[in-house]
Amino acid sequence: MKIKFIPIDYDYFDWNERNFIKIVGRDENNKRVCLIDEYTASFWAILKDDVSDKKIEDIRKKIEKIKADSSLRNSSVVRTELHNKKFLGKNVKAIKIFITNYKDGHAIADQIDFDEIEKRREYDINLITKYIIEKKVKPLMWYEVEGEIFDKFGSYDADICLKIERMKEIQEKEFFPKIMAYDIETDKFEIGRGKIVMISLVAKNFKKVLTWKKCPHNLDFVECYKDEAEMLEAFVDYIQKENIDVLAGYFSDNFDLPYLRARAEKNGIKLSIGLDGSQPKLSKGNAISARIDGIVHIDLFKFIKTNYSQYLQSETLSLNEVASELIGEKKLEWKHKHSSKIEKDEWIKYFEYNLQDSVLVYKLMEKSWPDIMEFSKIIREPLFNVSRESMSVHVENYIIHNLEKFDEIAEKRPLNDEILKRRMLGKYEGAFVFQPQPGLYEDIAFFDFTSMYSSVIVTYNLSLSTFLEKKEINSTEVFLSENHKVYFAKEKGFFPVMLEEIIKKRKQYKKEYKENQNAILKARSNAFKLLANASYGYLGFFGARYYCREAAASTAALARKSILETIEKIKKKGYKVIYSDTDSIAFLVNKTQKKIIEMLKELNSELPGIMELDLEGFYKRGIWVSKRTTTEGAKKKYALIDEDGKIKVRGFETVRRDWCRLAKKVQNEIISLILKNGNEKKALEYFNEIVKKVNKKEIENDDLIIKTQLKKEISSYAASIPHVVVAKRMLEAGLPVRIGTLIEYIVVEDKQKNMKRGKPGLVRERAELPDRVAQGEYDVEYYLNNQLIPAVENIFEVFNVDVKSLKDGKTQKKISEF
DNA sequence: GACTTGGAGGTACC
DNA sequence: ACTGGTACCTCCAAGTC
Numbered sequence: 001m002k003i004k005f006i007p008i009d010y011d012y013f014d015w016n017e018r019n020f021i022k023i024v025g026r027d028e029n030n031k032r033v034c035l036i037d038e039y040t041a042s043f044w045a046i047l048k049d050d051v052s053d054k055k056i057e058d059i060r061k062k063i064e065k066i067k068a069d070s071s072l073r074n075s076s077v078v079r080t081e082l083h084n085k086k087f088l089g090k091n092v093k094a095i096k097i098f099i100t101n102y103k104d105g106h107a108i109a110d111q112i113d114f115d116e117i118e119k120r121r122e123y124d125i126n127l128i129t130k131y132i133i134e135k136k137v138k139p140l141m142w143y144e145v146e147g148e149i150f151d152k153f154g155s156y157d158a159d160i161c162l163k164i165e166r167m168k169e170i171q172e173k174e175f176f177p178k179i180m181a182y183d184i185e186t187d188k189f190e191i192g193r194g195k196i197v198m199i200s201l202v203a204k205n206f207k208k209v210l211t212w213k214k215c216p217h218n219l220d221f222v223e224c225y226k227d228e229a230e231m232l233e234a235f236v237d238y239i240q241k242e243n244i245d246v247l248a249g250y251f252s253d254n255f256d257l258p259y260l261r262a263r264a265e266k267n268g269i270k271l272s273i274g275l276d277g278s279q280p281k282l283s284k285g286n287a288i289s290a291r292i293d294g295i296v297h298i299d300l301f302k303f304i305k306t307n308y309s310q311y312l313q314s315e316t317l318s319l320n321e322v323a324s325e326l327i328g329e330k331k332l333e334w335k336h337k338h339s340s341k342i343e344k345d346e347w348i349k350y351f352e353y354n355l356q357d358s359v360l361v362y363k364l365m366e367k368s369w370p371d372i373m374e375f376s377k378i379i380r381e382p383l384f385n386v387s388r389e390s391m392s393v394h395v396e397n398y399i400i401h402n403l404e405k406f407d408e409i410a411e412k413r414p415l416n417d418e419i420l421k422r423r424m425l426g427k428y429e430g431a432f433v434f435q436p437q438p439g440l441y442e443d444i445a446f447f448d449f450t451s452m453y454s455s456v457i458v459t460y461n462l463s464l465s466t467f468l469e470k471k472e473i474n475s476t477e478v479f480l481s482e483n484h485k486v487y488f489a490k491e492k493g494f495f496p497v498m499l500e501e502i503i504k505k506r507k508q509y510k511k512e513y514k515e516n517q518n519a520i521l522k523a524r525s526n527a528f529k530l531l532a533n534a535s536y537g538y539l540g541f542f543g544a545r546y547y548c549r550e551a552a553a554s555t556a557a558l559a560r561k562s563i564l565e566t567i568e569k570i571k572k573k574g575y576k577v578i579y580s581d582t583d584s585i586a587f588l589v590n591k592t593q594k595k596i597i598e599m600l601k602e603l604n605s606e607l608p609g610i611m612e613l614d615l616e617g618f619y620k621r622g623i624w625v626s627k628r629t630t631t632e633g634a635k636k637k638y639a640l641i642d643e644d645g646k647i648k649v650r651g652f653e654t655v656r657r658d659w660c661r662l663a664k665k666v667q668n669e670i671i672s673l674i675l676k677n678g679n680e681k682k683a684l685e686y687f688n689e690i691v692k693k694v695n696k697k698e699i700e701n702d703d704l705i706i707k708t709q710l711k712k713e714i715s716s717y718a719a720s721i722p723h724v725v726v727a728k729r730m731l732e733a734g735l736p737v738r739i740g741t742l743i744e745y746i747v748v749e750d751k752q753k754n755m756k757r758g759k760p761g762l763v764r765e766r767a768e769l770p771d772r773v774a775q776g777e778y779d780v781e782y783y784l785n786n787q788l789i790p791a792v793e794n795i796f797e798v799f800n801v802d803v804k805s806l807k808d809g810k811t812q813k814k815i816s817e818f
Numbered sequence: 819g820a821c822t823t824g825g826a827g828g829t830a831c832c
Numbered sequence: 833a834c835t836g837g838t839a840c841c842t843c844c845a846a847g848t849c
Contacts, residue, residue, distance in 0.1 A: 287834080306834095390834045419833080430837030431832070452832090453836085537835025544835080552836070582832045582838085628841065636831045636839055651830055651840075658828060658842085708828065718826060719844050763843065786842080 001162060004028040005035065005145045006175050007137055008245055009296050010128045010382045012039070012102070015152075017073040019102050021131050024158065024275065024294040028172065031159040032243065034275070034294070036150045038163075039131050040078055041102035043109060043123035044409045045095045046087055051116045056082060056093065059114055063097055068107035075104035086407045087119070089465035089493055094409060102127040121409050125400065132380055133401055135167075139376045139383065142172035157240065157275040157294070174520065176369070177245035177296075179203060181361035184256050185354050187338050189736050191255070192262025195228050197339045198351065199235050199260075202358035203242055209351045210234050213339060222351050229267035232260070239273040239295070246296045246383070247273075248365040250319045250357070253299040253388075257290035258282055289388055296383045300364055303372060303387045307530065315657045315707065316742050323360040326367060332356045370523035378527050391534040392541050398531055399498060399546065406494040411464070411545040422542035428553035429481065432560045434567070434580035436624040436633035438798055440674070441578055443589040444640065445596050446616035447570075447603075449562070451506075451529075452583035453536035454499055456558045457551070459609025461488055463495035463539070464548035478554040486550045495535075495546060500610065502532045559583065562611065566603060573599055579624065581636065584616060593618060617642060621675050625794035634794070641675035653791045657742075662703040663787040666690050670792050680799040687792060687803065694783055697776040704778050705744045705770050706787075712739060722747075722767040729769065746773045747782040 009024040023035040045063065047056060060080045067076040078098040085094045099108055105123035112120055122130070132138060147162030180203040188194025198211040207221045212231045215224040225231040239247065249256045257280050264271040264279070271279045274293030281291045290297050305317055314321035320331040334353035342350060376386045379394055380401040389397070400410050414422065449455065457463070460476055468475055468487040475487040509525035538544050540552030563585065567577050570587055579586040589596060596615070603613050619640040627634040637651035653659040654668040666687065673683040693699060708723035714731070717724045723743040730737045737743075745767040750760055760766070763786075766779060789804060796803045 392835045395835075423833090427837065433831090433838060448832095534835050537837095539836085541833095541835045543833065556837075584832080627839095634840065650832095653841090656829060656841090658830095711828070721827070721843060723828090790841080 034158040034161040046119045047093045048118045068104040179246045180244040181358040183357040200354045200358040202362040251301045370519040374523040395538040431582035438626040444619040448584040448616045458500045462551040463493040466493035663791040667791040722764040725764040
């Protein structure tokens with residue numbers, strides 16, 4: 001039988017003690033297809049140099065006799081092959097060892113401890129990953145498949161199952177999966193402790209809320225069931241009936257699916273939503289992931305966190321904020337309460353609220369699909385994994401999937417003691433940041449290096465496999481510090497070569513996207529950008545297979561050297577450099593813009609390798625301020641206005657979430673007024689008005705909330721700082737507080753009159769939960785001295801205006817003098 | 819007891 | 833633990849006089 005097929009989900013199972021791969025996907029008519037493939041797991045034993053051929057044959061014979069029997073199954077080596085391979089760039093002879101069952105790879109590898117064996121590798125690589133590499137059955141690519149009907153499964157919910165005989169990659173139209181979004185509402189927050197009150201399901205032309213609560217209304221999307229158990233059964237039915245590829249939730253790995261499983265168990269029913277009739281499988285450990293056989297369960301929260309969060313403005317990654325920013329739609333209003341306390345007519349609101357959550361998840365999933373799909377195609381890992389994995393894992397998987405071209409055997413994942421050792425090493429010297437001079441500057445140009453760290457890695461060939469223990473002829477020498485030099489080979493290593501390709505592809509797809517703006521090209525270009533950006537971090541990441549501290553430190557060192565040299569050149573051309581951070585240089589434009597572009601060309605012609613300097617932009621004006629404690633300029637804090645009047649703020653309180661909105665809004669407005677007008681006059685008037693308002697207690701509570709995230713367990717905080725004290729109080733009040741919760745508080749006047757000689761008591765004693773604070777109850781002194789003034793003081797200082805004394809009556813006269 | 823200092827903690831920049 | 837280092841700033845608590 002011959003069909004067209006696109007792989008969506010991968011899994012493996014044991015049959016007669018051997019491993020079989022099961023791929024679920026679609027055919028050209030969108031029929032659900034499952035493919036079965038026999039696959040023999042393997043790993044490598046790398047031989048030491050100079051082992052004689054005869055000895056190698058002896059060892060192979062010995063290896064072929066190895067068994068690893070357990071109560072679970074009898075495992076053994078199937079056969080061996082001898083190959084000429086590379087390991088970390090060096091030629092090696094290696095024995096490829098095929099085994100009956102992947103799960104016993106470790107047990108068998110442990111028995112290969114002959115003196116002639118240098119290393120054993122790749123027994124720590126996922127079976128699916130190895131399968132995709134070797135058999136080239138890549139996720140979300142179309143294939144023409146020949147195979148025979150496979151009916152050895154009792155019943156599998158697919159239109160057809162084939163055992164693969166031949167496969168060929170083909171070109172076909174882009175695939176779009178059938179997505180369903182879901183969300184549950186429960187009586188208690190803790191997993192399984194309360195009942196599930198309702199479940200919403202949203203797919204294309206499909207909107208439902210399932211509930212077992214009485215239905216005193218006529219909402220057509222609500223379906224009522226006798227009890228929780230019946231509702232859960234209906235949920236299972238819909239998942240089975242609707243023929244979906246992707247089930248998407250938000251925080252659903254940690255909440256919705258575990259909750260559903262727990263409640264199903266309590267009700268004595270099976271949550272058999274897998275195509276094989278199995279229940280969702282929850283992984284053990286801290287980072288729970290919930291898998292459904294044949295259906296890709298995606299927890300969008302995880303994908304958004306690793307892939308979008310750095311580009312989002314949202315203060316938190318709550319569904320409400322993320323949806324609002326990405327799709328311009330919000331959750332409905334609903335104040336959570338136990339179902340027993342919900343009034344009759346409130347239920348409609350509750351159902352609508354629940355439905356809207358799934359609508360948001362559905363739309364977010366549609367929007368994220370190109371990104372998830374492109375990552376899956378580029379990295380060649382299944383959607384389930386790609387949607388959950390961190391950037392370092394993405395980089396690593398990309399490497400592993402591309403080693404074949406280099407004949408490389410993969411390095412092993414570091415074990416715990418190795419990780420510990422790496423972490424003990426501490427930090428190495430990083431980027432250069434220019435010491436700015438506080439002031440308001442006119443006409444500024446910004447240059448920046450494109451993907452600077454990646455370009456450095458490629459240009460200087462930095463990586464684990466090119467790192468040399470000692471100086472060799474024709475090697476690159478890098479000064480890390482005065483008495484620490486390291487060396488790298490000139491011969492190209494696979495890591496820099498791969499990175500160069502990533503950078504090239506990023507450029508290519510960026511260009512293609514500009515010519516043909518569609519979501520997929522954008523996603524493709526973006527995926528390569530993210531991979532390139534994470535590569536340097538990967539080199540210095542303690543958990544990386546290809547960790548190389550020297551390479552990471554050298555990357556930073558060479559980037560420093562490069563930027564400092566460029567700064568010098570720009571200075572020599574007669575420009576005043578005012579700022580620089582890592583890969584960017586700001587300088588004053590005292591000549592025509594044409595001259596600047598000419599200089600840029602010249603600078604580029606002198607740069608080595610793929611290093612490239614780019615014009616980031618011209619700005620009409622910019623402000624740099626001093627640090628709060630000293631008079632020297634603050635780094636990483638500045639604001640710019642471009643020729644179109646667009647303002648860019650970096651580092652100021654305005655862009656920090658741990659400052660109250662009042663301080664942020666006022667600072668932002670002051671920055672804007674100053675940059676637009678070129679002086680502080682209007683800004684001072686504005687500030688004066690605000691101070692009056694604060695004094696008159698006219699500021700809304702919402703503008704006074706200070707938000708700080710709880711980053712660890714409450715008990716492990718050394719000092720009792722305001723947000724931790726408030727968090728404790730929230731816990732006592734039965735509010736959900738855990739690591740990651742954004743704690744909100746308002747500082748109120750000292751009720752206990754703890755004032756000591758006119759000075760207020762500790763902030764934590766005055767930090768109050770926002771809904772316990774009445775309008776106008778806030779502490780004027782705190783918000784003036786600890787929020788407003790610190791936020792604007794250094795800005796006005798640039799104009800020699802002392803704002804500290806503004807709140808006193810006298811100084812107001814002083815302002816009128818301006 | 820008032821003031822200084824340093825560390826913990828959080829969040830930004832690139 | 834889940835990419836890296838650099839930097840700012842607040843609040844508290846210990847240290848100093």
